[in-house]
Amino acid sequence: MAALAAPVAAIRVAVRHALTGLPSDGPVLVACSGGADSLALAVATAFVAPRLGRTAALVTVDHGLQDGSAERAEAVAGWGRGVGFTSSTVVRVAVTGRPGGPEAAARAARYEALTEAARQQHAVAVLTGHTRDDQAETVLLALARGAGPRGLAGMPARRDLGGVPLLRPLLEIGREQTRAACAVLGLSPWQDPHNTDPSYSRSRVRADLLPALVRALGPGVVDNLARTARLVAADNAALDELAAAALAAARCPDGGLSVPVLLGLVPAVRGRVLHSWARELGASPGALSHRHVAALDALVTAWRGQGPTGLPGGIRVLRSADRLSPAPPG
Numbered sequence: 087m088a089a090l091a092a093p094v095a096a097i098r099v100a101v102r103h104a105l106t107g108l109p110s111d112g113p114v115l116v117a118c119s120g121g122a123d124s125l126a127l128a129v130a131t132a133f134v135a136p137r138l139g140r141t142a143a144l145v146t147v148d149h150g151l152q153d154g155s156a157e158r159a160e161a162v163a164g165w166g167r168g169v170g171f172t173s174s175t176v177v178r179v180a181v182t183g184r185p186g187g188p189e190a191a192a193r194a195a196r197y198e199a200l201t202e203a204a205r206q207q208h209a210v211a212v213l214t215g216h217t218r219d220d221q222a223e224t225v226l227l228a229l230a231r232g233a234g235p236r237g238l239a240g241m242p243a244r245r246d247l248g249g250v251p252l253l254r255p256l257l258e259i260g261r262e263q264t265r266a267a268c269a270v271l272g273l274s275p276w277q278d279p280h281n282t283d284p285s286y287s288r289s290r291v292r293a294d295l296l297p298a299l300v301r302a303l304g305p306g307v308v309d310n311l312a313r314t315a316r317l318v319a320a321d322n323a324a325l326d327e328l329a330a331a332a333l334a335a336a337r338c339p340d341g342g343l344s345v346p347v348l349l350g351l352v353p354a355v356r357g358r359v360l361h362s363w364a365r366e367l368g369a370s371p372g373a374l375s376h377r378h379v380a381a382l383d384a385l386v387t388a389w390r391g392q393g394p395t396g397l398p399g400g401i402r403v404l405r406s407a408d409r410l411s412p413a414p415p416g
């Protein structure tokens with residue numbers, strides 16, 4: 087018997103690892119675009135899931151943004167039925183009329199559709215094909231926009247998606263491995279023209295920046311960036327725990343925060359406490375910036391009698407004596 091190609095084996099191991107320990111009373115749902123990463127993920131899941139006594143389903147989202155997208159989505163779903171998924175379906179979404187640019191709108195519509203498909207199918211997890219290269223790109227983009235530790239932690243291997251775990255089994259698999267696996271298995275991935283469109287910053291990072299870094303610093307760069315994300319994520323988790331305890335300690339019965347308690351915190355923890363509290367008050371995470379948290383911090387550490395500070399959503403925070411409190415809008 088021919089030896090199993092190394093990329094195929096590595097991807098199966100990664101998928102097996104991700105599926106182990108999940109409840110077995112529903113399918114795992116693979117989100118497949120037809121691109122090399124999610125095709126390699128899908129074919130590995132179709133192989134691994136039944137061997138673990140589980141069922142697997144596939145869903146492909148048709149954003150309706152390109153000519154022929156419906157036919158391509160049908161082809162992906164048909165392929166899925168052929169490789170043994172118990173269900174393999176297309177979900178059509180409407181991208182227009184949503185806030186943000188086209189990329190953000192498509193992404194939001196896609197995750198809504200995946201959440202709904204998971205709910206309808208009683209899926210125990212949704213799997214996406216993000217790779218180590220996607221992670222390295224995410225870290226570079228975060229670094230470049232000054233996103234801080236939360237951004238530098240990149241994409242988690244597991245997060246909540248509307249009550250279902252979203253898993254990224256290929257975060258430690260390189261893109262060259264997903265391409266190689268597809269080639270070995272005779273699969274013809276779809277090349278998304280958006281991935282090479284230089285008007286997207288991620289495309290420019292993929293096409294220009296990462297290759298330049300690899301040329302300048304060596305081939306370990308991608309792996310090192312992904313490792314940085316893992317290390318920062320572990321530190322974030324520790325700081326988040328400290329901040330949750332500190333927020334509880336700083337809370338006053340009227341919903342405000344105690345300034346003496348806040349002053350006793352190290353700045354990294356205090357910043358997180360203020361960020362969490364601002365979110366509790368209703369500031370949306372997308373709009374809440376470093377600048378807003380710095381302004382709250384100034385109410386604590388550099389108070390000279392200044393008036394209320396504004397947060398996104400018309401929220402205002404007031405310092406009075408030894409307390410931060412939400413102020414009436416005005």
Ligand SMILES: Nc1ncnc2c1ncn2[C@@H]1O[C@H](COP(=O)(O)OP(=O)(O)OP(=O)(O)O)[C@@H](O)[C@H]1O
Nearest residue numbers: 117118119121122123124125145146147214215216
């Ligand atoms: N149209 C889609 N339908 C279903 N899932 C999708 C779709 N587009 C993206 N995904 C999921 O999100 C993951 C990340 O997609 P993204 O477009 O950011 O990366 P990518 O590198 O182009 O991935 P791929 O090579 O699989 O298309 C994909 O691997 C896939 O699991």
